[in-house]
Structures are given as C-alpha cells and as structure tokens.
Amino acid sequence: MDSLIAQLMAVFKRMWRYRWPGLIAAWLVGIAAAIVVFVVPDRYEASARVYVDTQSILKPLMSGMAVLSNTEQQVNMLSRTLISRPNVEKLVRMADLDLKATSKSDQEALIERVTRNLSIQTAGNSANNLYLLSYRDSSPEISKKVVASLLSIFMESSLGASRKDSTTAAAFLNEQIKTYETKLEEAEARRKEFRLRNLQLTQADGKDAASRLAEASNQLEAARLQLREAMNARDAARLQIETERKRSQPGTSLQSLMQESSQKFATPELDNRIAELKRGLDQLQQRYTDQHPDIVNIKRQIRDLEEQRKKEVADLQKAALANPVPTGGPNDSLANQELARILAAKEVEVAQIRARVDEYGARYASAQGAIKLAPQLEAEFAQLNRDYDIIKKNYQEMVERRESASLSTDLDNTSGVADFRIIDPPRASPKPVAPNRLMLLAAGMVVALGAGLVTAFAASQIRPVFHDLNELRHRLELPILGAVSRQETPEDRRRVKVDLLRFGVASGSLVSLYAVGLIGMAIWISRQAG
Structure with a gap:
C-alpha cells in the first residue's frame, strides 16, 4: 500500500511540473465545448398516435372456412420494418425534403439523417396496438410534415402488403395445382399401362x-x-x-x-x-x-x-x-x-x-x-397406387387451399386488414426538446478538466523527472552514492507562492465561468418552462 501511494505521489509530482500546459489545454477545450453547446441548434419533435383495430366480426364467423391471417402480428412486423430505405426515400419525397439536396452525397446524408431521427414505438403494452410515430428536426413545420407522411405510409403499407400477399399466394397455388394436375395425369397413365400389360392381376374372377x-x-x-x-x-x-x-x-x-x-x-x-x-x-x-x-x-x-x-x-x-x-x-x-x-x-x-x-x-x-x-408385379402396382394416392391427396389439398385463399382474399377485401384510428394527429412541440444544454455544459466542464489532466500526464510521461531517490534507484537499478540538495532562497519561495496563486486564479476562473454558465442556463430554462 505504501509503495502504491509513493507511486501515485510521484506521478502527481511529475504532472504538477507540467500544470501550465494542462491548464492551457483545459481552457482551450472548455472554450470550444461552451461554443459548441451554445451553437447547437434547437430541435423540435413532432409526434402522432395511431390505434390499429384488428378485431372483426366476420373473422370468428369464417373460422375454419377461410385462412385467417394474424393481423396483429402483421401490423407489429410492419411497424418494425417500416423504417426501411425505400420507405424513407418515399417519405423524403412526400415531405419535400429532397428539394435542397442537389448532389447524390447530399441525398445520402439526408436519408441517413431522416432514418436516424425517425422513431416508431408502441405506446404502453404491445398488445394494445397503440403506436407512437415521432420525428425530430430543427424546424417544427418540417417535423410535423414528416410525421404526417410517415403516418400515411404506415396505413398504406399494411393494405398493400396484405393484397400483395394474397396475390402472391393465389399465383403460387395456381402454379402448384397445374403441376400436380400434370403429375396426376402421368400417374393415371402409368397405372393404365401397367394394367394393360398385366391383365392377370386384374381378372374379373377375383382370384389371385x-x-x-x-x-x-x-x-x-x-x-x-x-x-x-x-x-x-x-x-x-x-x-x-x-x-x-x-x-x-x-x-x-x-x-x-x-x-x-x-x-x-x-x-x-x-x-x-x-x-x-x-x-x-x-x-x-x-x-x-x-x-x-x-x-x-x-x-x-x-x-x-x-x-x-x-x-x-x-x-x-x-x-x-x-x-x-x-x-x-x-x-x-x-x-x-x-x-x-x-x-x-x-x-x-x-x-x-x-x-x-x-x-x-x-x-x-x-x-x-x-x-x-406375382410378388414383383404386386409390389410395382402397390408403388404405383401409393404414388397416385399421394399425388391425388396433394392435388386435392391444393385445390381446397386455393378455395380457402380465395375466400380469405374476399374476406380481407370486405372487412379490411385493420381499422386505423388516429388518436393524436401529427403535432409539433412548441418548445425545443433537444439539446439539453444544461447537461451538455456540465459535460463540457468535465471534458475540459479531463483534457487538462490528460495533457499534464502525457507531458510528464514524455519528459519524466525523478523527485525521489528511491524511485531513481528503482528505475536505474544502480547504487546512489549521494544527493545534492538545493538551498531555497526567500526569492525562490516568493516566486513559488506567486506561481501557485496564478495557477489557482486561472483554474478557479475556468470552473467559476462554467458554474456561472450553468446557473444562468438553469434560470433561463426554468423561465421558458414557466
């Protein structure tokens, strides 16, 4: 423990030797942080709440006759995948955000910024189907327009996805039915040819x-x-x-x-x-x-x-x-x-x-x-019958599913996938929600002090100085014969006191300025809130 304390004291003494470069670095970082805190523009948030009603009286009535899709799961998945690049590009065009983006790089930066500031969250329990759509921008009008466009895309995407799924399923089932029709005809032809070649297996007397x-x-x-x-x-x-x-x-x-x-x-x-x-x-x-x-x-x-x-x-x-x-x-x-x-x-x-x-x-x-x-022929005939039965069963199931899918499509077209109810229309907050300048200013002071300490420590490591005989003996691993002490004069002691006073005033000024800034920022924020 004593050795650890001795090492820490030695590091502190070396850092104290380079206290002025550290203080200068702290002032520079502090001034830069304060400028950044006050230069960052205000950001306004627009939001809207929408309720998705997935209940329908027709669905319980048609249970067992039609394929009832899990509407809640579809809407939940849609809300998770809504913020995709194609939708964001469509959103940018709908909100006229691309008017200022002239080059391709500007468009990419705009898409990334919009994607980063968009948010879709479930309000409360996820089973309530209540969704909160929000967007932050430096302009409250633009943020409100973006949220309104996002709400329109959200409502249109659910209907379009359902219709697209129904069309894709119907096309797939029709293709599979045609394939199984061909297979069924081929299986029937093979059974017919086998019976014609081996009439002894299908004689009228019924004897084996x-x-x-x-x-x-x-x-x-x-x-x-x-x-x-x-x-x-x-x-x-x-x-x-x-x-x-x-x-x-x-x-x-x-x-x-x-x-x-x-x-x-x-x-x-x-x-x-x-x-x-x-x-x-x-x-x-x-x-x-x-x-x-x-x-x-x-x-x-x-x-x-x-x-x-x-x-x-x-x-x-x-x-x-x-x-x-x-x-x-x-x-x-x-x-x-x-x-x-x-x-x-x-x-x-x-x-x-x-x-x-x-x-x-x-x-x-x-x-x-x-x-x-007979055993070989019976085995071949049994294999033909087995293949025919399997193909026929699959064909009948495909036909039944096609009818069920057609009925499900008609059901969706009649009742709709879901009923979207806008609880809170798109609205932008009159006061900025970001940035939190009070927290940023406090963080700037901490960063400035940390920058000063890091600078002093780095300088002490680059040009180290030994302040203790034991540390010198440990580092050099050589015997020390003696030490020559320096006799301090009254002038040296006066100079040290003046230097210490200057350092205290300079460092205290930095902390005081940040403290005054924090107090003033807190008063200003409280007045705006009031």
Missing part, C-alpha cells in the same frame, strides 16, 4: 395367382387321370383284338397266348409313378447314402408299386382267360369289327383327352410363371 395355380394343378391332375383311364381302356381293347386274332390262327397254344398277354397288358399309372420315384431316388442318391431315411422310404414305395403292378397284370390275364372268344365261328368277323370300332372310339377319346392334358399343362405352366412374377 396362387388360387389360379391350384385350380390349374387340379384340372391337370384330373385330365391326366382321365387320360390314363382312356389309355388303359384302349390298351385293353387292342389286347382283346390281338387275342382274338391269335385264337383264330391255327397252332396257337394257351401258353403262347398267356406270354403275349403278359407282354401286352400295361399299367401306365403305376409305371409313371414308379418312373417318378426312380428319378427322385437318383437325385437323392447323388446327395445322400443308401441308409438315408428318404432313400429307404422311396425304395420301399418302388417295391410296393412293382408288386401292385404284377398283381394287376395277373388280374388282367385271368380276366382274358376267363372270357375266351371262340374261334372259327361265323360271328368272328362281326366280333372283330365291333372290337375295331371300340378301339377306334378309344383312340379318339385318348386323343381328345391328351389335347385337354396339353391345354391344362400349358395353363399350369402359365400359372407357375405368373406366381413367380
């Missing part, structure tokens, strides 16, 4: 691919069964004819007939099942060993079917031997003709059923191909 495949499989199996039955009947007729022919020939023995009949009798159904099982057995044997349960089961089925085939052949042979046809009789030719006729009929029936089997086989193959493509 799996049902059609099952039906085709059942029909094919039934047709194959009928074909096997017809082939068995045909083979029996053919065997009967061959038997009758052998019997009619001499030297035909019963043993030879039995051998031939065993070769002629056939069981195509069992043969086909045995062949299918053998093919499956071959495939399994390529993958598994003979001890695999599936292979053992198939071998057992093959043995059972072969035994069943042998039994059926034996039954056919017994039936042929039990009904022998006598040979050499007069009715042999008639019997042969009847058998030939039966055989021909069976051949025709076999051909017909074989054609049916081929047709059902083609249908079954087509159904198999369809069921393989």
Whole structure:
C-alpha cells in the first residue's frame, strides 16, 4: 500500500511540473465545448398516435372456412420494418425534403439523417396496438410534415402488403395445382399401362395367382387321370383284338397266348409313378447314402408299386382267360369289327383327352410363371397406387387451399386488414426538446478538466523527472552514492507562492465561468418552462 501511494505521489509530482500546459489545454477545450453547446441548434419533435383495430366480426364467423391471417402480428412486423430505405426515400419525397439536396452525397446524408431521427414505438403494452410515430428536426413545420407522411405510409403499407400477399399466394397455388394436375395425369397413365400389360392381376374372377395355380394343378391332375383311364381302356381293347386274332390262327397254344398277354397288358399309372420315384431316388442318391431315411422310404414305395403292378397284370390275364372268344365261328368277323370300332372310339377319346392334358399343362405352366412374377408385379402396382394416392391427396389439398385463399382474399377485401384510428394527429412541440444544454455544459466542464489532466500526464510521461531517490534507484537499478540538495532562497519561495496563486486564479476562473454558465442556463430554462 505504501509503495502504491509513493507511486501515485510521484506521478502527481511529475504532472504538477507540467500544470501550465494542462491548464492551457483545459481552457482551450472548455472554450470550444461552451461554443459548441451554445451553437447547437434547437430541435423540435413532432409526434402522432395511431390505434390499429384488428378485431372483426366476420373473422370468428369464417373460422375454419377461410385462412385467417394474424393481423396483429402483421401490423407489429410492419411497424418494425417500416423504417426501411425505400420507405424513407418515399417519405423524403412526400415531405419535400429532397428539394435542397442537389448532389447524390447530399441525398445520402439526408436519408441517413431522416432514418436516424425517425422513431416508431408502441405506446404502453404491445398488445394494445397503440403506436407512437415521432420525428425530430430543427424546424417544427418540417417535423410535423414528416410525421404526417410517415403516418400515411404506415396505413398504406399494411393494405398493400396484405393484397400483395394474397396475390402472391393465389399465383403460387395456381402454379402448384397445374403441376400436380400434370403429375396426376402421368400417374393415371402409368397405372393404365401397367394394367394393360398385366391383365392377370386384374381378372374379373377375383382370384389371385396362387388360387389360379391350384385350380390349374387340379384340372391337370384330373385330365391326366382321365387320360390314363382312356389309355388303359384302349390298351385293353387292342389286347382283346390281338387275342382274338391269335385264337383264330391255327397252332396257337394257351401258353403262347398267356406270354403275349403278359407282354401286352400295361399299367401306365403305376409305371409313371414308379418312373417318378426312380428319378427322385437318383437325385437323392447323388446327395445322400443308401441308409438315408428318404432313400429307404422311396425304395420301399418302388417295391410296393412293382408288386401292385404284377398283381394287376395277373388280374388282367385271368380276366382274358376267363372270357375266351371262340374261334372259327361265323360271328368272328362281326366280333372283330365291333372290337375295331371300340378301339377306334378309344383312340379318339385318348386323343381328345391328351389335347385337354396339353391345354391344362400349358395353363399350369402359365400359372407357375405368373406366381413367380406375382410378388414383383404386386409390389410395382402397390408403388404405383401409393404414388397416385399421394399425388391425388396433394392435388386435392391444393385445390381446397386455393378455395380457402380465395375466400380469405374476399374476406380481407370486405372487412379490411385493420381499422386505423388516429388518436393524436401529427403535432409539433412548441418548445425545443433537444439539446439539453444544461447537461451538455456540465459535460463540457468535465471534458475540459479531463483534457487538462490528460495533457499534464502525457507531458510528464514524455519528459519524466525523478523527485525521489528511491524511485531513481528503482528505475536505474544502480547504487546512489549521494544527493545534492538545493538551498531555497526567500526569492525562490516568493516566486513559488506567486506561481501557485496564478495557477489557482486561472483554474478557479475556468470552473467559476462554467458554474456561472450553468446557473444562468438553469434560470433561463426554468423561465421558458414557466
């Protein structure tokens, strides 16, 4: 603490050495500040209060049918953005402020000055929609004219902005509706083309691919069964004819007939099942060993079917031997003709059923191909329907919003955006509201004293002088061997007193002049107010 006090005392001593330059700077700044305070022109303020009524009886009635804009928010935003460059330029032209601005630089300075002096504030609570418009100028007539022009722009801008928004919204909705109409037509065309390419997905019977495949499989199996039955009947007729022919020939023995009949009798159904099982057995044997349960089961089925085939052949042979046809009789030719006729009929029936089997086989193959493509086609059709539904929904919403926007525009045109009520018309104050010369004069005195102190401090730092041995030792970091003191004479002491008196009178005169000026200014202001 002692060292800090010592440093402050050293600084004060150095500043005291340059007190006269500081005092001169204080006088110069004080005189300049006083001149500025008294030269600054008076400024008058004009103001107007306007109330914006955003309530309308039609809006609650049309709620849910029309898009009701937030009028309060629009007016609030308009009040915040009203002081923009285009509006200020329009204001300058309306108030004839641009008559004196001849050059471009003068116009820019005028716009900046008007923008700086304009003010739009909410009077009281912002929810009351009460706005205060004010402007300050050196002329009360000009300030009043500017406020009146600003009030006109404020009222016109709200209506123009609302109409512009409605027009822009209607144009945007019409453009979007046309776009969605095109998209909707394209989506409908894609669905139509898909249905024409894939008629199996939209058949009238309402059956899916799996049902059609099952039906085709059942029909094919039934047709194959009928074909096997017809082939068995045909083979029996053919065997009967061959038997009758052998019997009619001499030297035909019963043993030879039995051998031939065993070769002629056939069981195509069992043969086909045995062949299918053998093919499956071959495939399994390529993958598994003979001890695999599936292979053992198939071998057992093959043995059972072969035994069943042998039994059926034996039954056919017994039936042929039990009904022998006598040979050499007069009715042999008639019997042969009847058998030939039966055989021909069976051949025709076999051909017909074989054609049916081929047709059902083609249908079954087509159904198999369809069921393989069915998931992909159904997925594509679902995607087309999804896109179509989305586009249709957006299109309908756009149409509804266009109707709502049209109704909202008609509502705004009927009821208006807001009702502007001028509470206080534009009026300029008869007395200047600025500048506050009393405060400015006090600030000028403070600035003058501060300028003197700063000048003395700067001079002491530029040409420093050491007044203490400790400070000298600390700065130079060298040992001090001794000090030579100066012996003051009575003349020196008298000169110091005279100098101190002069400094006191000069500095006191500056403060006194400012004090007198402040007192006189206060009296003058009070008289004007009275």
